[in-house]
Amino acid sequence: MNLPKIHSISKKIFVALLGGFLMIFLLFHACANLCILRHDGGAWYSAFCHFMGTNWIVKCFEIVLIGSLLLHILLTVWLWFTNRIARGNDRYHQPSKTKTHKGSKIMIWTGILMLVLIIVHFCDFYFVKIGFVKGQYMVKTEELIENQEVSQLLQTCSQYGMTPEDFIAANEQQMAQYKDQIDPAQLEEINAQLQKMRDAAPIATIMMNAQKENRLSEDRKYIQKLSVEERNDINAVFGRNTAEPDFYYMAREKFKNPLMVIIYLIFFVVVWFHMRHAFASVFQTLGLNNYKYNKAIEIAAQIYAWTVCLIFTAVVVLVFIGL
């Protein structure tokens, strides 16, 4: 197969630009995760994730982000292979004395390790969002109540202190008892109403259970910790994806597990190594460095990598110790 010919300098510039974009995303991602530390039942983090999952500008950004990640990986592996092929079995004759070169040698390996850990991370969160993996879900309360049948059934059930199933069963029993005395047109109408109640019953039941089990967010805007079955019931009634992943509870549950904490801490160490070198590399590839600023760029790289990784680490460790 003939690969398209792109000059390796162009590939390096692309890798640097995409890497720079991914680094900015990571700082944003780390800061957003701080909302997980709030003890607000997920109100802030859920609102943030809802915005991320529904706003069309963010959705476009997400496509660009995932595309950048894939392109960044593809180009770096391609560059690595073409460099190796060009060099054959010959290694550098002179051992390198520059720090940058030492760092760049491990970039491919930290990159591969990071890719493995990103796949683990996606299985934990992102793949739940796109429906590849099952998780826990949440739904906007007002969206459920907007359905007239649901809100009517809920009102009547709480008035009589009955569950939706019991209420419908009682109505069906009464219907069976008096069916011969009711005129056929009226009977048809009652039957149609009963059917509407049966359709609304799963959602009304979910709402009543959520209230009983304290699964409403503090601001009562969301029903949280929905099971896969509950999510499927809601989506079936609305005929679209109404429920969305409950990342607040999923993250809090995940980081109670010491094994997950260790995996994520390894992830952050790898990210730190990769990012510390990547930061300086971006400046070098784009020709923005010179002897005067090299030291400052190196310090900025350290600060940036430490800041991002410490914020990520703080979230995991503080959740683990129960704060």
Ligand code: HEM
């Ligand atoms: C405490 C650590 C972390 C937590 C709790 C976390 C949580 C999440 C969650 C909940 C999502 C889905 C968000 C959504 O789409 O609405 C997500 C997506 C993502 N995460 Fe993380 N993450 C962490 C660390 C990282 C790290 C270290 C990286 C990269 C090195 C990373 C890269 C990504 C990417 C690329 C996505 C997909 C893009 C997106 O959906 O916005 N995450 N993460």
